[in-house]
Structure formats: C-alpha cells, structure tokens
Amino acid sequence: xxxxxxxxxxxxxxxxxxxxxxxxxxxxxxxxxxxxxxxxxxxxxxxxxxxxxxxxxxxxxxxxxxxxxxxxxxxxxxxxxxxxxxxxxxxxxxxxxxxxxxxxxxxxxxxxxxxxxxxxxxxxxxxxxxxxxxxxxxxxxxxxxxxxxxxxxxxxxxxxxxxxxxxxxxxxxxxxxxxxxxxxxxxxxxxxxxxxxxxxxxxxxxxxxxxxxxxxxxxxxxxxxxxxxxxxxxxxxxxxxxxxxxxxxxxxxxxxxxxxxxxxxxxxxxxxxxxxxxxxxxxxxxxxxxxxxxxxxxxxxxxxxxxxxxxxxxxxxxxxxxxxxxxxxxxxxxxxxxxxxxxxxxxxxxxxxxxxxxxxxxxxxxxxxxxxxxxxxxxxxxxxxxxxxxxxxxxxxxx
Amino acid sequence: xxxxxxxxxxxxxxxxxxxxxxxxxxxxxxxxxxxxxxxxxxxxxxxxxxxxxxxxxxxxxxxxxxxxxxxxxxxxxxxxxxxxxxxxxxxxxxxxxxxxxxxxxxxxxxxxxxxxxxxxxxxxxxxxxxxxxxxxxxxxxxxxxxxxxxxxxxxxxxxxxxxxxxxxxxxxxxxxxxxxxxxxxxxxxxxxxxxxxxxxxxxxxxxxxxxxxxxxxxxxxxxxxxxxxxxxxxxxxxxxxxxxxxxxxxxxxxxxxxxxxxxxxxxxxxxxxxxxxxxxxxxxxxxxxxxxxxxxxxxxxxxxxxxxxxxxxxxxxxxxxxxxxxxxxxxxxxxxxxxxxxxxxxxxxxxxxxxxxxxxxxxxxxxxxxxxxxxxxxxxxxxxxxxxxxxxxxxxxxxxxxxxxxxxxxxxxxxxxxxxxxxxxxxxxxxxxxxxxxxxxxxxxxxxxxxxxxxxxxxxxx
Numbered sequence: 013x014x015x016x017x018x019x020x021x022x023x024x025x026x027x028x029x030x031x032x033x034x035x036x037x038x039x040x041x042x043x044x045x046x047x048x049x050x051x052x053x054x055x056x057x058x059x060x061x062x063x064x065x066x067x068x069x070x071x072x073x074x075x076x077x078x079x080x081x082x083x084x085x086x087x088x089x090x091x092x093x094x095x096x097x098x099x100x101x102x103x104x105x106x107x108x109x110x111x112x113x114x115x116x117x118x119x120x121x122x123x124x125x126x127x128x129x130x131x132x133x134x135x136x137x138x139x140x141x142x143x144x145x146x147x148x149x150x151x152x153x154x155x156x157x158x159x160x161x162x163x164x165x166x167x168x169x170x171x172x173x174x175x176x177x178x179x180x181x182x183x184x185x186x187x188x189x190x191x192x193x194x195x196x197x198x199x200x201x202x203x204x205x206x207x208x209x210x211x212x213x214x215x216x217x218x219x220x221x222x223x224x225x226x227x228x229x230x231x232x233x234x235x236x237x238x239x240x241x242x243x244x245x246x247x248x249x250x251x252x253x254x255x256x257x258x259x260x261x262x263x264x265x266x267x268x269x270x271x272x273x274x275x276x277x278x279x280x281x282x283x284x285x286x287x288x289x290x291x292x293x294x295x296x297x298x299x300x301x302x303x304x305x306x307x308x309x310x311x312x313x314x315x316x317x318x319x320x321x322x323x324x325x326x327x328x329x330x331x332x333x334x335x336x337x338x339x340x341x342x343x344x345x346x347x348x349x350x351x352x353x354x355x356x357x358x359x360x361x362x363x364x365x366x367x368x369x370x371x372x373x374x375x376x377x378x379x380x381x382x383x384x385x386x387x388x389x390x391x392x393x394x395x396x397x398x399x400x401x402x403x404x405x406x407x408x409x410x411x
Numbered sequence: 412x413x414x415x416x417x418x419x420x421x422x423x424x425x426x427x428x429x430x431x432x433x434x435x436x437x438x439x440x441x442x443x444x445x446x447x448x449x450x451x452x453x454x455x456x457x458x459x460x461x462x463x464x465x466x467x468x469x470x471x472x473x474x475x476x477x478x479x480x481x482x483x484x485x486x487x488x489x490x491x492x493x494x495x496x497x498x499x500x501x502x503x504x505x506x507x508x509x510x511x512x513x514x515x516x517x518x519x520x521x522x523x524x525x526x527x528x529x530x531x532x533x534x535x536x537x538x539x540x541x542x543x544x545x546x547x548x549x550x551x552x553x554x555x556x557x558x559x560x561x562x563x564x565x566x567x568x569x570x571x572x573x574x575x576x577x578x579x580x581x582x583x584x585x586x587x588x589x590x591x592x593x594x595x596x597x598x599x600x601x602x603x604x605x606x607x608x609x610x611x612x613x614x615x616x617x618x619x620x621x622x623x624x625x626x627x628x629x630x631x632x633x634x635x636x637x638x639x640x641x642x643x644x645x646x647x648x649x650x651x652x653x654x655x656x657x658x659x660x661x662x663x664x665x666x667x668x669x670x671x672x673x674x675x676x677x678x679x680x681x682x683x684x685x686x687x688x689x690x691x692x693x694x695x696x697x698x699x700x701x702x703x704x705x706x707x708x709x710x711x712x713x714x715x716x717x718x719x720x721x722x723x724x725x726x727x728x729x730x731x732x733x734x735x736x737x738x739x740x741x742x743x744x745x746x747x748x749x750x751x752x753x754x755x756x757x758x759x760x761x762x763x764x765x766x767x768x769x770x771x772x773x774x775x776x777x778x779x780x781x782x783x784x785x786x787x788x789x790x791x792x793x794x795x796x797x798x799x800x801x802x803x804x805x806x807x808x809x810x811x812x813x814x815x816x817x818x819x820x821x822x823x824x825x826x827x828x829x830x831x832x833x834x835x836x837x838x839x840x841x842x843x844x845x846x847x848x849x850x851x852x853x854x855x856x857x858x859x860x861x862x863x864x865x866x867x868x869x870x871x872x873x
Binding site: 296 | 655663
C-alpha cells in the first residue's frame, strides 16, 4: 500500500485478541452437539449395531476437519504462501482438537467387532482371502497402527502450535524456518499415516477390495473438508474486530481458488480410481463399484458427481463468487455436506445397511457440534494473527 | 546470519534474491542478448558436432528399422513393449517440468520462474518431439500413422475410442501444440529486442519476421498479457492430463504391475520429478558456460531441488503403496509380480531404481546439498537415470513373466534399441544447442520485470 517498511506499524499479538463474539457460535455448537449426542446415546441403547455404523462415518467425516487443517497448515509453512498467514490461527486451533478426536476414537474400538468383518473368527474360518490378510488385519496390529497414526499427528500438531506461540512471544524468525522444516517432513508423514488410516478404518470394511489410490483419495477429501471449513470461520471472523481490517476479498479469492484446486484434485483421484477399475473390469475390483451403483446408491453416486464436483467446480470458476466471503461460504457449505455424503457412500454399502437411518444424519451433528465447541474454545485462546510471521506484510497487503 | 536474525519483519533474509544485485534493465538486456548476438564460442561447435553425430546415429537406426522392421529390436513374445514405450514415457515425462514452470508457476505468481521458464519450455518442446517419435516408429507401418486419427474413411474404420492409446494421440498432440504456442508467444517481445539489436541484415530480417511486427506499444503488451494468461490456463490441465493418460496406457489393462489405481498421480509426480532433474541438468552447465549466475541463482537451484524432493517423495510413496497393495490384495499374481520385480532376474534394475529415485534424493533434505551446485547436479543425474529405470522396471518386469509360464522370456535392448535411444538424446541436445545459439535462453523482458526498479515503478503509480 502506501507505507514503506521503515514506517510500517508494528503489531503486537494483543492487537489481535480474539473477540468475545466467539462465545456465541461456541454455545450454539455445544447445544446442537449435546442434543444430538443425547439422541445418539438413546439410539445406541436401542440399536447398538446401527449406532456404530453411523458413528464410524460420522467420526471419519469430523476427523477430516482437524486433520485437513493440519495438512493445510503444513502446506502453508512449506510454501510460505501469503494465503496461509491470516488463517493460520484457525488451522492451528483445529489441530489442537486432536486429543478430543483421540477420545472420540474409543467408540470405534469398542464397536470393532460390529464394524469390521475381519475380526470375526467365523468369517476367517470360511474366507481364505480374508484369512490371508490376518498378519495385517488383526485387532492388535490395528490398535498399534492407530496409536502410531495418532502419535505422528499429535507430534506434528504439538510442535507447530508450540513454536507458533513461541514466535508470538519472541518474534524469532528461526521458528518460522523450524516450522517450515518440520512441515516438509510432516506432509510426507501425514500422507503416509492418513493413507494407512484410510486403509484401516474405511477400506478394510470390505476386506476383499483394495485400491492403491485410496490413501491419497482420502487425503484429498480431508484437505477439501478443511478448506471448506476454514472459509465460513474466516467469514465469521471478518465481520468483527480485530480481524475485520485484515481479511480482504483477495484473501477469499485465494481460498476459493484453493477450494477449487482441492475439488479438482479430489475429483481427479475419484475419477482415476473409477476409470481404471471400470476399464479393467476385474471381479475383485469392480464389485466395489457394482454395490455402490446398484439401486438407490446410483442416485447417491450421481449426486456426488454433480454436487461434489460439477456444481462447485462451475461456481468456483467465477471470480465474483470467490471474492465474496458470504457466497463462497455457501459453496463451502455445499461441499461440507457432500463430503459427508461421499464418505457415507463409500462406507455404508460395505456395512450392508438397509437404508439411511436417522442416526446417520444426527451423528455428524452430534460429533460436529461437540467438535466445534472444542474448536471455538481453542480458537479463543490465542491471538488471531501470528504478528511476527516474517511474511505478514505480504499477507496483509495481499492483492 | 546472526545479524540478520535480530531484525524481524524483513522478508529478504528469508529468501535469497532471484536476481543478483546491481542489475539494471540495460545490463540484463545486454548480457542475455549478447549470448545470441556475439561470436559463436568454440565449445559450441564441439558440443553441437557431438550432438549432431548422435542425430546421425538416430537416422541410421531409423533407416535400419524402416528397411528391416521392428524385428531388429529386442521385443519378444511376452515383452512386446520395450524400449520404444520406455523412452516415450521417459521423454514425455521430462517435458512436464517446462509446462509446470511456465504455466502453473505463472498462475501462482511465482516470479522466480522468470529466468528458467524459457529454456524449460524449449526443453519441453524438444522432449515432446523425441517422445512423439517412438509411438510412430513402433507402429510397424509408420506411414499409416494417420490411422490413429478419427478420419472418416470408406472402410468405416475408426480408432477404438475406449483405448487410452487413442487418448494418448490427442493428449500428446494437444500438448505439443499448446507448448509450442506458449513458447512462441512468450518469445515475441524478445525476438523484437534481437531484431533491434542485431547487426547483420539477415539476422535483422529473420528476427523481424519472427517478431510479428512487435513494437512494444501498450496495446501490444495488453494483448500479450491476456494471451499468455489464457495459454497458461490452457496449459495447466495438460501438466496433469498428459501423464495421466500415459499412466492409463498401463493402468487400464488387467496386467498385475500395471493395473494399479495409484498410477495416475504417481506418474504425474514422476514426470515432474524427471523434468526438474533435467532442468537442473541443463541449467547447471548453461549458467556456468554463459556466466549467467546472476540470473539463474542459487535460489532457483534450491527451489528446483525442493520440487524435486517433494515429487520424488510422492514417487517413493507410490513404490511403497504398490508393494503393500500387491501383498494386501491377496491376489497370487499380484504377489508374484512384486516378488519377481524385487527378487527376480531384474532385481538389479529394481535396486538401482530405488537407489536413484528414493535414496539419492534424501540428500536434498540437507540445505548444504541444496546449496552445492555439483551435488545438485549429481543428484539430478541419478534421477535422470532412475526415472528411465523406473519405466524399464514397470514395463519389463510386469510383462516378462506373464500368466503362462511357458511363454516367460527375458528382455534386453539390442544395439538398435540403444542406438535409437542415444540418437534421441542427440536430437534433444542438438536442438538445445541450436536454441541457445539463436534464441535468448532467458526471457529478457520478464527478467526486467523482476528487477527492484520494476517494483518502484509499480509503487510509484499507486
């Protein structure tokens, strides 16, 4: 803008103290989450098997929020893109919910016997193919892997948050380099661990089936979920002090572009998997798509095609939509809904569900509400802008 | 270093400059155009002679091929795709870095690309030319190449539109066309500079015709900006689509070792990986020979090293997941394929591939290596070899022991296979030599745009 570096006003972290208005969405989230969770608790008593099925889909959906945010935070540290500076604290707050996600994983462990057929000795006795996978698919190793997966994510989230806070206090640029270094390795570790998370928690629901792109397909979905989540939060923050003077339409344009890029990336993985399996037409592969395009599932599959990719893609090409935080948030909302539909479409047919159960819909509200409650609590704990970020000026004067 | 750390808020210390200090628009123009307009250095003649004699080797191999047929190659019953497809994929992969640098980095406003985009694009063009040769000469009857195109004909013969090989025809021709257009459009302002600076009549006329009447008016510049952004938009999907289609050539089949859903992203990453290795391979000698260290700085080399590391890690991920999934599939043929690949008769190729593509790049995690030009060059050479080996391993080890043990066979290239391959390297180098002699290998006007002065002009306007 007008000023030069010498006369640039230096900001203090306290200039960006979180507004008290954050308490409002937090309370809302808590109420929705508590009511929905209560309903699901009743459901768990009435129909435990269905509870666990709904729970797994809901859990994997909500897991995309903090983990996708971790991935975006690391992507920002590595590339030093101006887009990331002003949303860094949102991303970091989301990653600090990880302990909460670990607690929420407990019901998945409790419901393992209901969810994963490979835990059933009866199935193993009759199915040689699944029995051949027991060195990998067994309860002990499954739990060990879960510990490793959460451990790696926890370490990454812990240090990125810690160094970021330290930088607020000391203004030391070396911390930026350190975060960049950790993120470089961290992205690799994240993709690898998240891949195995997807193999374990999603792909192994149908232990006959396998697809080597599945890991990155899952990762792409998480990154898209996080991007679509950050936009409405940024919209909310941009409407009051102190962040109202920070966010510009150009920032939202960048988030729109990134959301478009992740939408396309997700679609690319999705189409690649489909095209290769369709073309090969081998019974072991194609059965996955046969069940997911049979009967009513075909409608869901088509909805995913048009509403998870087609419509958002077309809308996000438009510059005016991208520059308007409000309209961009509507597109983000559509994507967030479709992210759940996509996971449901992948998981539910493998679990041999009869149809959509009320708990399927209430569960994401329960987990999402509770998660948002934790998220807003964390968001309100730190200044909303990392004022000692070396590229802050670039990020604020972003065009 | 210690002094810099005490003053926060200054981005400069976080990033090395992309152009050395002390340059003005005039010095930039002088130094880059001088490479073309001064007397040809003696080493150029030597280098070009070597490259050109390799082109002669290519012509000899092709003549032999057209007279005798593809029987002169090492193809046999199970391995009916050999060097031709390996080289095709290798060359086309190399091209991808040029498109990524010129299109995606332009859209992402990464202005460090300005000094490397021109020769990276030239590299793309020449690599695609070498790549396009292989499917044509593999056809047996290359003069019937037009059968691949959907031309209405009296026999009602159409290509199989469901075959990725036909998608390849469209993908590669589009790629060649868009790359050539992009490259030429980007050259126009610089061609005009050369026209105005050339001393001899012939050069003035030649550059003048190529410059298409460029006078540098603001209307010209406006049209130029629009055109280059549009072309960048068009070229961006090509970075992904071309190698995706190439990966479908394999993945859409039912062959264990080829039929893997990870192939598209892993091939695209491999292509960019190979391409950046080749850009480094070319940039290191070029900046030394022409004294262009001020323009192709350590920052460029470091950034390219980082891209190489990132894409190399994606490729490594692909290898790991392939092995895991082959086991996890529980499919005996998949499992046999992977054990045969790692422990079978071609195990040395596999180990060499891991050494080149997975282990060697781990050095790039260290800043010291990324800052050392000779080390970078060595790693890039490893990757050049590794990416060729990767295609060799994927193609040959998947084919040579197929479902029917009675037809198992070993495959190796004959001297004609090697002559063709080495010949295309000669062709590539010869074209590169001509390019650096007759056209500005660094974009003059884009370099002027990243001078500190350009920023002052921009800010002054506000």
